[in-house]
Amino acid sequence: MGRKRVMGMSAVSGLIYDLPVPVNLSKMWNFGSLLGLCLSIQLMTGVLLTMHYTASSAEAFNSVVHIMRDVNEGWVLRAAHANGASLFFIMLYLHVARGLFFFSFFSRGAWWLGAILLCVLMGVAFTGYVLPWGQMSFWGATVITNLLTAIPSIGESLVQWVWGGICVGDPTLKRFFTFHFSFPFVLAGLALVHIIMIHESGTSNPLGVDSNGDMIPFHPYYTVKDLVGVALTLTLFGLCVCLCPDFFLDPINFVPADSLKTPLHIQPEWYFLFAYSILRSIPSKTGGIMALGGSVVVLFFLPLYPKSVFKSIQHNLLSSVLFYFFIGDFILLTFLGMCPVEEPFVSIGMVATVGYFVFFLVYPMSWYIYESVLFRVSKGVSELKKD
Structure with missing residues (x-):
């Protein structure tokens, strides 16, 4: 039993602690650890928010107001979770851009799993945007889910299944809440596998040359470097949450959902605007x-x-x-x-x-x-x- 434990610790150490990496990795390699930080922030704040959130079309908006006004430090939790999604996508897009620049996609398994992670994260972010049940939440869900009607033969049935009825309503909100709460844990598991696959295939040299003869252990050299990035990111993120908590939020979504009043300009969150x-x-x-x-x-x-x-x-x-x-x-x-x-x-x-x-x-x-x-x-x- 002790030998198995030692072997298990040795395997983990080889993938993280003693992982050999090139000596010249730049700050562009910090985004992986920063994505782990973002996922941790979202998981912790999300679990705490669910203790006060009510997944009901009649009470969802009021429960968000209750969190921000009545729960001790609730406004910090809500601001951190809402703005944390934007931070997550900023780091993710920078991470993907780094992969495009340094040809990380040639590590096929890790890249394909990363693309799946991106799709899952988009689904989690979209369902989370609906949960406050404001005007933009309601109409954004209505417009985006209606796109499924373009699928031949099964489009109409698929939309009604997603809605849980003939229109966006209480069943839709409950389904979206279930997806939004459960899939981040799936995301965390996939992210762990993604990290293992990257570390097993090895980290590429920024110069694009073979560096097998010039490697150093990941700790303490790059753990310290990553911690500097984490400290800087947390500082900027904390300033955003405390000084301008509504910076990434749409003001129209501070109005309760009303199926009889259509906003003049329906748009998703900024990280979906390109699509x-x-x-x-x-x-x-x-x-x-x-x-x-x-x-x-x-x-x-x-x-x-x-x-x-x-x-x-x-x-x-x-x-x-x-x-x-x-x-x-x-x-x-x-x-x-x-x-x-x-x-x-x-x-x-x-x-x-x-x-x-x-x-x-x-x-x-x-x-x-x-x-x-x-x-x-x-x-x-x-x-x-x-x-």
């Missing part, structure tokens, strides 16, 4: 839904790209330009999601949507072209030296 812009840029409902799903599904195809000789694009001018173009396009789509559905925002959104998908088609060709040219140049130089 919302893609959805509404396609005139066809079915085409818009396919583009919306494709904006996330396309991440699953990245590991199938032809492998690059180099493991990052920092020395590849063509790929770097495309990468930063994609980042700008993503920010533009997020901004357009906040704009009304009118010109010139509609036309710009169509162009930005095309740019979003074109990136994933052109990106793999960019490093192939670069490496082909580099090979020809190096071959020509070597031939000149021989002459």
